[in-house]
Amino acid sequence: MPMPSRGPAPSRLPAMAIRIAPIAGILILWEIAALSGIWPRQVLVPLEQVGATLLALASDGELARHLSASLYRLASGFLVGSVIGVSTGAAMALSRNVHRLLWPTFSCVRQVPVIAFIPLLILFFDVEDSFKIVVVAMASFFPSALATHDAVRDIPESHREVARLYRMPTAPFLVRLILPATVPQVLTGLRLGLTRGWLSLVAAELLAADSGLGQMMEMGRQLFQIDVVLAGVFVTGLIGFLLDNSMVRVERHLSRWRTA
Amino acid sequence: MTDHRPLRGPATDKAARRTGAVRISGLSKRYAMGGKAMTVLDDINLSIRPGEFVSIVGPSGCGKSTLLRLIVGLDTDYDGEIRLDDTRVAGTGLERGLVFQDHRLFPWMTVAKNVEVALLNQKLPRDRRERVISEHLALVGLSDFGDAYPHQLSGGMAQRAAIARALANEPKVLALDEPLGALDALTRVKVQAELQRIWMEAGTTMIMVTHDVDEALFLGDRVVVMSPRPGRIARIVDVDLPHPRDRASPLLHRLKDEILAELTREPREDDGTLVTFPGRPRG
Amino acid sequence: MKRLASFALALAFPALVLGWWEWESRQGLGHAYAFAPLEQIARSFLEMLADGRLALHAGASLQRALTALLIGGTIGIVAGVATGLSRVLDRTASPLITVMRQVPILGWLPLVALWFGNGDGAKLLLVSLSAFYPTVLNTQKGMQAIEQRYAEVGRLYGFTRSQSLRMIAWPSALPLIFTGISQALAFAWIATIGVELLFSASAGLGTEMMAAQVAARTDIVLVCVACVGVMGFTLNQLFALLRTRLLRWQPATAK
Numbered sequence: 017m018p019m020p021s022r023g024p025a026p027s028r029l030p031a032m033a034i035r036i037a038p039i040a041g042i043l044i045l046w047e048i049a050a051l052s053g054i055w056p057r058q059v060l061v062p063l064e065q066v067g068a069t070l071l072a073l074a075s076d077g078e079l080a081r082h083l084s085a086s087l088y089r090l091a092s093g094f095l096v097g098s099v100i101g102v103s104t105g106a107a108m109a110l111s112r113n114v115h116r117l118l119w120p121t122f123s124c125v126r127q128v129p130v131i132a133f134i135p136l137l138i139l140f141f142d143v144e145d146s147f148k149i150v151v152v153a154m155a156s157f158f159p160s161a162l163a164t165h166d167a168v169r170d171i172p173e174s175h176r177e178v179a180r181l182y183r184m185p186t187a188p189f190l191v192r193l194i195l196p197a198t199v200p201q202v203l204t205g206l207r208l209g210l211t212r213g214w215l216s217l218v219a220a221e222l223l224a225a226d227s228g229l230g231q232m233m234e235m236g237r238q239l240f241q242i243d244v245v246l247a248g249v250f251v252t253g254l255i256g257f258l259l260d261n262s263m264v265r266v267e268r269h270l271s272r273w274r275t276a
Numbered sequence: 277m278t279d280h281r282p283l284r285g286p287a288t289d290k291a292a293r294r295t296g297a298v299r300i301s302g303l304s305k306r307y308a309m310g311g312k313a314m315t316v317l318d319d320i321n322l323s324i325r326p327g328e329f330v331s332i333v334g335p336s337g338c339g340k341s342t343l344l345r346l347i348v349g350l351d352t353d354y355d356g357e358i359r360l361d362d363t364r365v366a367g368t369g370l371e372r373g374l375v376f377q378d379h380r381l382f383p384w385m386t387v388a389k390n391v392e393v394a395l396l397n398q399k400l401p402r403d404r405r406e407r408v409i410s411e412h413l414a415l416v417g418l419s420d421f422g423d424a425y426p427h428q429l430s431g432g433m434a435q436r437a438a439i440a441r442a443l444a445n446e447p448k449v450l451a452l453d454e455p456l457g458a459l460d461a462l463t464r465v466k467v468q469a470e471l472q473r474i475w476m477e478a479g480t481t482m483i484m485v486t487h488d489v490d491e492a493l494f495l496g497d498r499v500v501v502m503s504p505r506p507g508r509i510a511r512i513v514d515v516d517l518p519h520p521r522d523r524a525s526p527l528l529h530r531l532k533d534e535i536l537a538e539l540t541r542e543p544r545e546d547d548g549t550l551v552t553f554p555g556r557p558r559g
Numbered sequence: 560m561k562r563l564a565s566f567a568l569a570l571a572f573p574a575l576v577l578g579w580w581e582w583e584s585r586q587g588l589g590h591a592y593a594f595a596p597l598e599q600i601a602r603s604f605l606e607m608l609a610d611g612r613l614a615l616h617a618g619a620s621l622q623r624a625l626t627a628l629l630i631g632g633t634i635g636i637v638a639g640v641a642t643g644l645s646r647v648l649d650r651t652a653s654p655l656i657t658v659m660r661q662v663p664i665l666g667w668l669p670l671v672a673l674w675f676g677n678g679d680g681a682k683l684l685l686v687s688l689s690a691f692y693p694t695v696l697n698t699q700k701g702m703q704a705i706e707q708r709y710a711e712v713g714r715l716y717g718f719t720r721s722q723s724l725r726m727i728a729w730p731s732a733l734p735l736i737f738t739g740i741s742q743a744l745a746f747a748w749i750a751t752i753g754v755e756l757l758f759s760a761s762a763g764l765g766t767e768m769m770a771a772q773v774a775a776r777t778d779i780v781l782v783c784v785a786c787v788g789v790m791g792f793t794l795n796q797l798f799a800l801l802r803t804r805l806l807r808w809q810p811a812t813a814k
């Protein structure tokens with residue numbers, strides 16, 4: 017969910033306070049329950065210990081190592097997946113023959129959740145980095161291809177007719193006409209792709225990895241270090257939020273002309 | 277219920293009916309728009325007899341819908357007074373009904389269920405309720421469409437269903453906000469005749485807003501002509517013809533010319549309005 | 560003629576992929592490890608069908624997904640109605656849901672495993688959570704978007720609060736609630752496969768795939784992948800059918 021961005025500045029503070037209150041309440045309850053000692057420490061750690069663990073992980077470079085591994089995979093996978101996705105989607109929408117060739121297969125394979133491909137990909141790529149990058153690429157491919165396809169297909173016929181009327185060459189046709197008309201919808205597809213990529217990456221790292229946030233949490237679980245697990249959950253959620261939020265901002269920025 | 281009642285002559289038993297009188301006095305309504313108050317209705321005075329049919333015409337935006345909403349109590353924030361049979365209107369009540377400009381049938385209910393909506397809060401035994409529903413569907417000629425959903429009806433049928441719903445709980449006063457606005461000319465004439473028949477059978481006080489002067493004259497015992505900015509009553513025209521009426525009556529034609537003249541009168545200088553009516557040069 | 564051409568093109572791509580696959584599988588043992596020959600895949604499929612293994616695992620996954628949909632979806636609808644109607648509840652619960660939702664569903668897995676072990680209960684919990692989010696969000700949105708136009712009709716006929724709820728708010732929210740459930744169905748199916756991959760304990764397509772991967776049986780993995788896809792698609796279609804039946808009152812264009 018986007019941050020509260022509407023409304024004048026003065027009213028923001030109380031509104032924020034109201035939003036935060038229930039979360040603060042839960043955290044306080046957690047702290048009380050943890051300190052009461054009803055549950056063993058392996059089950060419920062006090063929050064300051066999670067914080068301390070997070071700090072320790074951050075200061076000894078452990079967190080940075082996992083984080084950079086995860087983000088590297090996410091970035092490269094997303095880049096590959098979305099570039100291929102957007103071009104495939106556009107090609108399917110623009111050319112009837114490409115559509116005939118790829119669309120049936122595309123719609124079939126799309127039905128399979130990407131994480132179901134993980135075991136197969138492990139067989140093909142082993143558990144190296146490339147496997148995780150492929151998982152992310154696949155996860156971001158489908159939403160971006162679908163959104164681009166729909167966006168291009170939804171361009172009113174009249175736009176294309178105008179282009180034909182003026183004998184617009186292909187390159188300007190794509191840049192001046194197709195691009196602006198499709199940007200908002202494609203961006204939404206890319207955002208979905210990024211979110212799906214992140215979800216699938218965490219799953220892949222939990223399953224098979226020597227580094228990455230998922231692996232960090234999985235190790236924490238195996239060693240009964242609940243503080244490490246919680247620190248991982250926190251960072252994973254934070255990354256998810258930041259990714260989504262920044263994409264929403266980009267979307268809003270690039271789609272200004274729609275509402276303005 | 278209404279079937280066995282003999283058709284009433286327009287003048288005779290309207291006088292005999294004693295409930296359903298609406299008295300509006302000194303009514304003003306303001307809306308706050310962008311921080312400043314805008315007067316939409318200004319000093320409206322109107323007395324409606326029980327069982328009377330009053331038509332209201334006036335240019336768009338002169339406050340006709342607002343007036344109807346005030347009468348049925350959907351809006352209670354006003355100055356002045358609206359009384360129904362000596363009780364001040366303060367909120368909605370089952371004795372006052374409204375047919376909206378858009379039919380507002382619930383799309384998730386069949387036509388019969390939509391009519392039943394009006395009866396939910398009336399203590400009627402089940403079989404009686406069923407009978408009221410089917411009688412009213414018959415009244416508007418929709419007997420075969422009780423099980424249809426609103427999206428399966430034509431615009432005119434939906435509007436008639438809305439009229440059936442509004443009549444079903446036998447309100448003393450029924451306000452109609454351009455009930456036939458969405459209909460084509462032919463259907464419109466048919467539903468007008470039906471509305472006249474229904475009104476004559478049910479004896480309800482009816483207040484109908486319309487943009488169609490012919491329609492206002494054909495149905496109304498009186499026609500209220502409103503002027504805009506702020507909304508005021510410019511004129512009240514008596515239509516002294518018995519119901520059911522003949523559309524070809526010369527009186528109706530004369531009155532129509534008069535009303536159109538009133539509606540298209542050049543705005544006075546002190547109105548501060550820049551609006552002119554289409555087709556007429558600004559002088 | 561035109562139909563035939565487009566049909567041929569549609570088949571060309573998968574035929575090409577399959578041909579390449581088959582060719583790869585014949586490039587010696589090293590390749591056949593990953594590229595199981597097509598014939599082998601077909602044989603495994605028939606075998607799994609015959610000995611009931613496929614039915615067992617598919618059934619277990621299906622049961623898990625649907626049970627979780629029932630649990631998570633019901634709680635989601637109730638919570639959505641409650642937060643949609645009450646401002647206080649909305650203010651209390653919505654930020655919590657928003658915060659929780661930032662963590663990818665499978666990211667909760669290590670924590671859930673520590674707290675509840677890796678039995679069926681833990682799996683069900685996570686899958687239910689994945690079904691909960693879309694139902695609660697859509698239900699809430701539906702309940703909050705009551706059209707003023709219909710609310711006025713209710714006021715006109717003196718609706719009580721419960722009548723407004725039953726006859727206006729709930730039915731007008733229904734299309735969005737159905738959207739929520741159909742999203743929940745998709746999410747629950749994904750999450751089911753996910754938890755089964757990660758918690759390999761009892762039967763399920765994910766578990767079977769993981770076991771096949773460890774045993775380097777690409778053929779079995781592929782059969783399971785196809786099964787996951789077909790089942791997901793079928794569930795989706797069946798639900799769309801149900802939706803059309805239950806929302807008969809909607810004009811066809813609104814669907």
Ligand SMILES: Nc1ncnc2c1ncn2[C@@H]1O[C@H](COP(=O)(O)OP(=O)(O)OP(=O)(O)O)[C@@H](O)[C@H]1O
Pocket residue numbers: 307308309316335336337338339340341342343
């Ligand atoms: N809720 C509102 N808030 C502010 N202004 C309003 C509101 N409702 C109506 N108005 C204003 O009141 C005036 C009268 O509106 P109303 O709907 O009564 O007009 P009308 O005579 O029914 O017009 P029409 O014939 O087009 O239906 C308009 O100028 C409108 O802008």
Ligand SMILES: [Mg+2]
Pocket residue numbers: 340341342377453
């Ligand atoms: Mg109006």
